[in-house]
Amino acid sequence: MMEPGTDTSQSRLEVHQAGDASHVREHAHERVREGVTMALYISLSLLAVLVALPSSLDPGTAASPALTIFLTSVGLILAHTLAFRLSTRLVDHGRLSRANLELLGAQLAGGLAVTAVAVIPVLLIGGPSGVRVAELLLLAFIAVVGYAAARSVPLSRPRALIYVAITVVFTLGVLWVKNLVHH
Numbered sequence: 001m002m003e004p005g006t007d008t009s010q011s012r013l014e015v016h017q018a019g020d021a022s023h024v025r026e027h028a029h030e031r032v033r034e035g036v037t038m039a040l041y042i043s044l045s046l047l048a049v050l051v052a053l054p055s056s057l058d059p060g061t062a063a064s065p066a067l068t069i070f071l072t073s074v075g076l077i078l079a080h081t082l083a084f085r086l087s088t089r090l091v092d093h094g095r096l097s098r099a100n101l102e103l104l105g106a107q108l109a110g111g112l113a114v115t116a117v118a119v120i121p122v123l124l125i126g127g128p129s130g131v132r133v134a135e136l137l138l139l140a141f142i143a144v145v146g147y148a149a150a151r152s153v154p155l156s157r158p159r160a161l162i163y164v165a166i167t168v169v170f171t172l173g174v175l176w177v178k179n180l181v182h183h
Contacts, residue, residue, distance in 0.1 A: 027099060031106040039110035040145060043138045045076055046118045048178040050135045065131055066122040073115040077108060142171055
């Protein structure tokens with residue numbers, strides 16, 4: 001109950017502002033999640049591409065590994081963009097809201113960042129060594145996200161490291177399954 005003389009409009013404004021701040025935090029949280037999800041998806045997909053590349057890479061061949069990685073990633077990002085826009089319009093009755101465009105932007109940023117992480121070592125180092133560095137960087141990214149996720153629970157450092165080890169084993173299992181197609 002409010003004390004006599006208390007301004008109820010001020011109280012309502014404070015409640016409304018608190019709700020707005022909560023909504024802004026939730027939307028920012030959602031953007032981060034979407035960006036990280038896309039980065040993880042592209043990382044896993046590019047790892048599968050990298051593992052499937054022939055072991056005898058010649059940087060001068062017509063189908064350079066960097067170009068293969070780049071085009072694969074851009075193709076995945078474009079396919080995801082199309083799927084996101086179609087599903088968003090379906091769910092939101094034809095509208096593509098600013099909030100949804102921000103989510104798509106976060107996804108694109110995550111996908112493009114991982115693309116750069118995968119392509120740059122292949123361009124700079126070249127050959128099988130560049131591909132190995134790219135593989136390790138992508139796997140490290142997945143492991144770091146796994147560690148951060150485990151510590152957010154919170155788990156102790158040893159348990160978080162066990163979680164990371166399990167995540168890496170599952171990642172290698174995914175790569176093994178995807179690589180079965182190429183044999």
